Amino acid sequence: MQKEQILQAHKLLGKFDYQLGSLERGYSDRTLYVNLSTNEIAEKPVSLETKEKFIGGRGYGLKLLWDGVSGTTKWNDPENELIIAPGPVCGITQYPGTGKSYVVGLSPLTQTVMDSNVGGYFGPLLKFSGWDALEIQGKAERDVVVVIDGNLGTVRIEEAPLEEINSHLLIEQLTEIYADTEEDKANISVITAGDAAEHTLIGLLNFSFYDKSRQAVRIKQAGRGGFGTVFRDKKIKGIVVKFLGVKGNLNHPADIGVLNKTGIKLHKEIATLDDSQNKMRKIGTTYLMKIMNDYDILPVRNFKYGSDPEAVNLSSDAFCKYFNLTGHDGCWYGCTLSCAKVIESFKLKTGPYLGTEVIVDAPEYETIAGVGSVCGIFDPEFVIECNFYCDTYGIDTISFGTLMGFIMESYESGVINEEVTGGLQLNFGNSSAALEVLHQMGQGVGFGKIAGLGVRRMKQFFVDNYGADPSFLNDIGMEAKGLEFSEYVSKESLAQQGGYGLTNKGPQHDEAWLIFMDMVNNQLPTFEDKAEALHYFPMFRTWFSLLGLCKLPWNDISPANNRTTDEPAKIPEHVQNYLDLYTGVTGKQIDVKEMIRQSEVVYNFQRVFNLRMGFGTREHDRIPYRAMGPVTVEEYESRAERYDQQLQQFLNIDPSEKNSEEKVQILRNYREDQYQQLVDSVYHRRGWNKQGIPTLETVQRLGIDFNDLVQLIQEKSE
Amino acid sequence: MITVNGRDFPWEEGLTVEKLLQQKGYTFPAIVVIINGNPVPEDEFYKTKISDGAEVKAIHLIAGG
Numbered sequence: 001m002q003k004e005q006i007l008q009a010h011k012l013l014g015k016f017d018y019q020l021g022s023l024e025r026g027y028s029d030r031t032l033y034v035n036l037s038t039n040e041i042a043e044k045p046v047s048l049e050t051k052e053k054f055i056g057g058r059g060y061g062l063k064l065l066w067d068g069v070s071g072t073t074k075w076n077d078p079e080n081e082l083i084i085a086p087g088p089v090c091g092i093t094q095y096p097g098t099g100k101s102y103v104v105g106l107s108p109l110t111q112t113v114m115d116s117n118v119g120g121y122f123g124p125l126l127k128f129s130g131w132d133a134l135e136i137q138g139k140a141e142r143d144v145v146v147v148i149d150g151n152l153g154t155v156r157i158e159e160a161p162l163e164e165i166n167s168h169l170l171i172e173q174l175t176e177i178y179a180d181t182e183e184d185k186a187n188i189s190v191i192t193a194g195d196a197a198e199h200t201l202i203g204l205l206n207f208s209f210y211d212k213s214r215q216a217v218r219i220k221q222a223g224r225g226g227f228g229t230v231f232r233d234k235k236i237k238g239i240v241v242k243f244l245g246v247k248g249n250l251n252h253p254a255d256i257g258v259l260n261k262t263g264i265k266l267h268k269e270i271a272t273l274d275d276s277q278n279k280m281r282k283i284g285t286t287y288l289m290k291i292m293n294d295y296d297i298l299p300v301r302n303f304k305y306g307s308d309p310e311a312v313n314l315s316s317d318a319f320c321k322y323f324n325l326t327g328h329d330g331c332w333y334g335c336t337l338s339c340a341k342v343i344e345s346f347k348l349k350t351g352p353y354l355g356t357e358v359i360v361d362a363p364e365y366e367t368i369a370g371v372g373s374v375c376g377i378f379d380p381e382f383v384i385e386c387n388f389y390c391d392t393y394g395i396d397t398i399s400f401g402t403l404m405g406f407i408m409e410s411y412e413s414g415v416i417n418e419e420v421t422g423g424l425q426l427n428f429g430n431s432s433a434a435l436e437v438l439h440q441m442g443q444g445v446g447f448g449k450i451a452g453l454g455v456r457r458m459k460q461f462f463v464d465n466y467g468a469d470p471s472f473l474n475d476i477g478m479e480a481k482g483l484e485f486s487e488y489v490s491k492e493s494l495a496q497q498g499g500y501g502l503t504n505k506g507p508q509h510d511e512a513w514l515i516f517m518d519m520v521n522n523q524l525p526t527f528e529d530k531a532e533a534l535h536y537f538p539m540f541r542t543w544f545s546l547l548g549l550c551k552l553p554w555n556d557i558s559p560a561n562n563r564t565t566d567e568p569a570k571i572p573e574h575v576q577n578y579l580d581l582y583t584g585v586t587g588k589q590i591d592v593k594e595m596i597r598q599s600e601v602v603y604n605f606q607r608v609f610n611l612r613m614g615f616g617t618r619e620h621d622r623i624p625y626r627a628m629g630p631v632t633v634e635e636y637e638s639r640a641e642r643y644d645q646q647l648q649q650f651l652n653i654d655p656s657e658k659n660s661e662e663k664v665q666i667l668r669n670y671r672e673d674q675y676q677q678l679v680d681s682v683y684h685r686r687g688w689n690k691q692g693i694p695t696l697e698t699v700q701r702l703g704i705d706f707n708d709l710v711q712l713i714q715e716k717s718e
Numbered sequence: 719m720i721t722v723n724g725r726d727f728p729w730e731e732g733l734t735v736e737k738l739l740q741q742k743g744y745t746f747p748a749i750v751v752i753i754n755g756n757p758v759p760e761d762e763f764y765k766t767k768i769s770d771g772a773e774v775k776a777i778h779l780i781a782g783g
Binding site: 278563 | 743744745748757775776777
């Protein structure tokens, strides 16, 4: 369809002219509010208190959402919001990994507050257009696009009936429509979802960036929590931001010299060490597949096992031959770690675009493990095909993979059958059946509609409709808080069980990934050690989300002398880099203690936000037993030597005197008790009471003892 | 018997750091090895022998998430 024809069908629903302005030390001190029910568009000032306490990014998102919804708001109520916020450091071009923005809103999966981070150009261009955050509320009657022009100083809501929905087509259309010339495409970033985001609860958002060298629009994903579903529920087809004039000083940093110096140091480190470390520039995060398989923590067949001989077929070697490495693969300017690999031409074998050659944002570790090994499918071309369709349909590959593993185990154990699946034989390893479910999600038909509910709701559906045993499904359904697990086997790491369970949003590894420190290095032998790690790392990682930073340049590359430092796991030199970047942009001097305190403010605020929405207490921090230990005899016996040894060592039980069923139960009792002891220790370290609620002393110490928070804590703590 | 990261592991005559890492299945590319408090340079893993009773740390430099 021609650009003119598409544009002709657009109808202007709302327009807002604003004063352009420049950022000052990383901030514009205003946010953009768009209401799709009323077509109101407005500017909101950011108060000094909000700036000091919430810092930016996810912090701003949480504060805006708190003010925009009530404790009874549901994800699909018009008052729910989608907030997209970069952070004060976001947008600098001197240091790798500084283009992240954070999406915040109420999740259809968890029913409470969610955050998801994403690369691409949207966050930085939004900032340079003059906004510290974009806050969207309300629901349009018909499909719309929101267009922010950061050079003209306009925001428009346009009815957009003719564009495609699926991302790989829509991002091209919107980029083409709003670019004045070919060169201008690099000044545009687009957010889209896709057909399946309308029909499932696991929708994601694609954020685009224009790849000049390949002359292609590429995408990064805000995958977790179902924001694509919220997006389509609000009848948003796309959000476009346009800004011409990106350069290295647009944040108007306090000391650009510090940014230059810190950036050059890391660029040199990457140039000299990446090839001998993780090879991120060549293979992205695919390097993790071999490591996870070697250490028995790669999830295989719905997390029953941690390795598989066939996993070699999904190694980085298997994927890198598809990668095109001739261009630059950073998802924001200045990122020399450039992990966003691309498959330039892949001929699709299934679905509505069968036979089409498409560009694929290449699979990362989580996708390969999720749709691959979790489903017992060890075929790289299946993974690439699945990755493409998940992206274009707008659904999260992690949730898709994990829920498909649950379906396959449910099918093989007789919980569901072909009658339920519409004839699909959903055994582990059946790649064509898995793809069929994915296409059904895209169309909103058949078993795909049930699958798209996510693991938590599927469990209930199977119990209610097919008489399934709820305790078995609760054991094997890899979800917590309603969110599907990301892709690591945590059975042998109690700390990682906490890293999944004791999170604000659900089992995503972006708070703490402690498996090696705990399980392999044995650096966290006591509950106190584990609790300390489950305090420091989640707070450290939260800080990235406040500032607009990517995690990967923190520890997917490390200085040559890192191994001789006191705490190599923390990468002390890189932590100092981040403090320097903060000072360089904002002019404020902080140390690690203050960094952690800044995060604690936001982290605890989010915990109380969960409380406000009816969650955020101990019972919501449970995890399925599959994440703690072997659910079935089959699993136990697959690692019998390990488990038998533990029975002897920890419980002084002679395994030869017990049968496998007894041993499964004894080990379970022990591990569940360990988890509860860990929960107590972590709550104590975080300044929470036994229910998992931040104490009044904690919120007072952090300066978030706002009246409504205090009242809520008092009510819920009684 | 030696300990590796605080856990018992059987010792054998001629055990080197390289052999130990192989036996443990430690394939991760960034591991710091410390024997009785003394760090072992990576390029000496193949020739550094571990004596019976040694306390070995094989710290994998990966953490955080």
